Amino acid sequence: MxxxxxxxxxxxxxxxxxxxxxxxxxxxxxxxxxxxxxxxxxxxxxxxxxxxxxxxxxxxxxxxxxxxxxxxxxxxxxxxxxxxxxQRWLAELEATSRVLTSLGAGQSGRLRMGLTQQVPQRLLSSALTHLLDRTPRMAVMTREGTTDELVAGLVARELDCAIGRSYDGDATGLVQEAIYEQAPCLVVCAKSVKRLSRGPLDWARMAKLDWILPPPNTPMRRTYNAIFVGAGVQPPLPMLETTSIRSIEMVLRTEPNAVSILARDVVAEMELSGNCAALPYRMSWNLPPVSFFTLKELEGHPMVRSLRSAVTETARSMQGTAA
The missing domain is CATH 1.10.10.10 (Winged helix-like DNA-binding domain superfamily/Winged helix DNA-binding domain)
Known part of the structure; x- marks a missing residue:
């Protein structure tokens, strides 16, 4: 036969x-x-x-x-x-060569971590301290981007883990765990707070201001557009599209009618400069939760597992403080 x-x-x-x-x-x-x-x-x-x-x-x-x-x-x-x-095989080879180089230099390994701009300083500090305060020291590479960009980096094997917003797309092998809830707030130039906070929150009035929003087709832009639509208002055409906190701060400092939506704890850090301030309105919704991402094949890696435990514990502590 x-x-x-x-x-x-x-x-x-x-x-x-x-x-x-x-x-x-x-x-x-x-x-x-x-x-x-x-x-x-x-x-x-x-x-x-x-x-x-x-x-x-x-x-x-x-x-x-x-x-x-x-x-x-x-x-x-x-x-x-x-x-x-x-491209995945070549990325894995590049990562392997760098891990071996770091081990040869007396370090304990190398980890590639992605971060969104709106990760609170305390959470970022916890992650970096956990990785860098080791004996022998761990080599660390960080990359900032939107959640979509970080997920793409994970899938392409360019990152080992990431901290970003929850992801609702389709990515084979992606593992995510929500670790921290953030409340949103409207942030403006500190000198404009009194003028822009007169009366109750009116999304139609807010839509006429100079908006700073995330780029199109990002999870947060889709979230913000849905808020305006839900209020019966056409989403505004932004004056600036960015996820850069530095860019947002600069424009808010110089533009009296500029406004953006950011996490309240991130705005609290920005307010320390005296240039920006939150409007005194409470939103009836929360931002997509800050989440820890990795791939199924990496979630059992000792360093990834250890880092996830550290940032989850810090997030739990922060949540308890904010409650």
């Missing part, structure tokens, strides 16, 4: 026996530059050598990975699939 061949098993065998990391690096470089000439210059090889290497990679995968267009070399659907995994 003839043996039934499994094409997927045959391809897996070809990848295990023939595929080399330099070929994955080549495919990633082609995707970045989209021209073989630029790839050849980066890799310090001749263009014919790059062309030959691409053909070898396509032969291994059994598919055409790029096609020539007026925009240069563009990945085919098979190329997109290969690049998705190639």
């Amino acid at each position: 003839p043996t039934v061949r499994d094409p997927a098993s045959d391809l897996q065998h070809a990848l295990l026996s023939r595929l080399k990391l330099r070929q994955l690096s080549l495919l990633a470089a082609i995707d970045r530059h989209r021209t073989l000439g630029r790839v050849a210059a980066e890799m310090r090889l001749s263009q014919p050598a790059i062309t030959k290497a691409l053909r070898e990679a396509e032969d291994i995968f059994g598919s055409r990975l790029f096609e020539r267009t007026s925009r240069g070399l563009v990945p085919t659907p098979s190329g997109e699939a290969v690049l998705h995994y190639a």
Whole structure:
């Protein structure tokens, strides 16, 4: 009786026996530059050598990975699939090399942590102190971004964990735990508080001010737009779109009609400068909770587990103080 061949098993065998990391690096470089000439210059090889290497990679995968267009070399659907995994493998290799380098330098390892701008200072301090006050010391890399950007970094294996807002999108293997609730408040220039807080909260009146909002298609922008819509008001066209606390503070300091929505505890930290202040209105809703993120494959890692316990304990203490 003839043996039934499994094409997927045959391809897996070809990848295990023939595929080399330099070929994955080549495919990633082609995707970045989209021209073989630029790839050849980066890799310090001749263009014919790059062309030959691409053909070898396509032969291994059994598919055409790029096609020539007026925009240069563009990945085919098979190329997109290969690049998705190639970039993850290369990111894992880069992370491994840095961990080994840190261990060789006498450190206890390396952890890559993502943070949103609205993580309270006390929570940030707790996380960094936990990581840095170790013997031997841990090497730490931090990256700031929106929750969507941090989740993308986790999925791409560019981050090990993150602290951000709760995420309602679809990300394979993502694990998140809500650790801290934050109340929202309206924040304005300190000199404008008396003028802008006359009367009850009126969202129609507020919408006419100069708004500072997060960029479009971010979780917080969607939340704020829903608040205006729920109040029967068209969401305002913002004067500034940013998640940078420094940028928000600067504009609030100089623009008398500028307003934004931030977490009350973050605004309390901003108020210490005397330039910004919260309007005396209480919202009937909470911000999406601050959450700890990692991947399923990393949640049992000793350093990730230890950090999650530390920030969760700090968040519990902060919540009790605020209550």
